[in-house]
Amino acid sequence: MAYLWPEDLLSAIESGQMSPLEAFRKLREMENTSVSRDSASLQSSVEQRIETILRELDSLIGLTEVKKLVREIYAFIEIQKRREREHLNTEPMVLHMIFKGNPGTGKTTVARIMGKVFREMGVLSRGHLIEVERADLVGEYIGHTAQKTREQLKKAYGGILFIDEAYSLARGGEKDFGKEAIDCMVKAMEDHKDELILILAGYQKEMEKFLQTNPGLRSRFPIHINFPDYNKQELLQIAEQLCAKRQYQLNSQAKTVLLSLFNPPENNSDDNFGNARTVRNIIEKAIRRQAVRLIRKHSTTREELMVIEPSDLSGVEKCGNV
Template sequence: MKRRHLDMENGHDKQSSGSKKRKTIYDCAQSGDIDGFQKLLQDNPSLLRERNAFMLETPLHVSASNNKTEIVKFLLEWKGDEKVDLEAKNMYGETPLHVASKNGCNEAARLLLAHGALVEAKSKYGVTPLMLSVCQSSRAEDCSTVETLLEKNADCDATDDEGMTPLDHLSKIQESGKLSDLLVSRQKDQHNKKFLEACSKQKERMDALEKELSNIVGLDELKIQLRKWAKGILVDERRKAIGVKMGTAGIFPHMAFLGNPGTGKTMVARILGRLLLSVGILQTDNLKEVQRTDLVGQYIGQTGYKTREKIKEAEGGILFVDEAYRLIPEERSGRDFGLEALEEIMSCMDNGKVLVIFAGYNEAMQRVISSNEGFKRRVTNIFNFKDLSCEELANVLHIKMKNQKKDSLLHGFKLHSSCTVDALAELIKRETIKPQRMKLNGGLVDIMLNNAEGNLDFRLSDDCAERDELLTIKLEDFEAAMEALPE
């Protein structure tokens, strides 16, 4: 009974030892027996995803490779609970579209594409349907399937695992002819389209970068470098669009940001993450910010594990090591595991999985740079974040007011016309001293805004004020705010 049950499931029930073998679902798919096919499938819908023993092909593979369009159409429009898998792969990693293409089954290929089959699907060896179709068409002297695939924008520049394009495959068979002319002509059209798209994207991305850079005060050297990276990457995209084969990118541009707190190091790192994501260097704009306590353990064996876990969390994005100089204490008493954490980070910097940015005070960071021989080789971009001048601090204040997030306490507030950049710069210069500004930098702006908003609340009368009066911070509020600054 068990054997009979299995035979029935696979569509070949044996009535008796002497009776004629019943057709399987694959027999019907190959011969185009639509009546027999429908009956078998309606009796047992699970046959829809069944695989044959020889090539591990589904009924859709078999019917498509034999151009049995009536059965292909029936499968694609099947309404049962079981759904046909358009991208099912046989033992060679070929989809139904692959097998239809390599057998010159144009009508079947059209049906598959009309129902959403992936024209750029790749087999186990990276081969696309177009590559298979080109080889078949050159032998059959029939370009119809190639034309069908090209109508669906099959990529003439796609490469297999050996780096060969459809034209490369064709050149191994024939030098010229109708098929070659067709591919060359379509390739030119695709290059022109890709080139125009790349130009359009370049403008959009450069405009987006300039918008981001407008929120950075000072740091002209860094801005120039960011523009160079973005422009170089985007120009390479235009070269690829016209068929130029570009070399693979090197390791990530690991960096060190040197400067006092509040100079914008973390903000710039976040902007950098968005930039490098947009141009394809990073997989995500995720920035994982860590300090010594996140990396260093108390006992032998803890540090390596903790550091590797943080690196893993940052994969595809940026690992931002803040106050990195704390990994190398000035005075070493007993065993310190900071150097172990630094070496663990160094070991991951060549694998192309994470971009590392070290940040900290200028002088203190020199200990980190000199403590590891591989640091200078791996960290190829070192940027100095200078302390902000009074004018720059005033500009930062204006930018922050302009870009308040919806969940910010100051969202909806605005500056009075008296709060010009010049007026605020003069106030900061008059009411602060240089060591105070160096210690706080951008942090000074946050204190000024919070204190000014508090003074606004205090000076408002008990009478119901108008909306503008409730939300407008005046210069006198900032003057009062300066009196509460930390020493």
């Protein structure tokens, strides 16, 4: 006989159909079944949320190898958790990272997405991103740097501390306060290893030099991700995506003009190349030029208000020279 509610068990005891001991066992079975169902439902919900976040990553233009590596990190963490549940040996989950690449290649965006994934997986309690640079960490007198650095670290606990142009912390030599900031961060990585992930970001060549100045850093940051510059077609896709979000569109002639403006450097040779950031500046400037062109008309159609023409791109410098 199946009893679905505790009230049914109580009635069975009162009527003599079941002993108190049998009723207690049945109640425990019901509780275990309920917990198992709730756990399975919760796990399914978490997996769905993670997949939604990873689809956000997949929607980014280009970055094929970056996307592949992020999914590898996700798979590694998940399998280590499963091994732990089965009492198998696990690999240490040191998730501090180095992001190398030019500005506008998606480093901050990817870091923010990873924070969301780590939160859902229980690796981080909050998964938020605190973005800082040298000025936020380095003070002007002895002791000030440690104080400023600890304040930023405290804000990041439960999430990710993203340090842009991290190599600038080692530029001043032994007597520079930047070294104090590095020492403070290294200590936090040990003392708060379960509630903080550090990501050091910057130009590829500068980051390599930075790691050579402090050999101990490389072993503390086992994950290195290279963010390549976008090619011309990827830059055009980014431009079209930016336009679509603003309810604008490039006509075919404007696309041709835009492609001629894209002059990405080879092998990251131009440190001033802005990639997606530069494309955004071009589109925003084109939108303003379109407004100047259309304001002369007394009336405009819906299509005219949306279309970016070649003339709206005139006077814009090539991307590689911005």
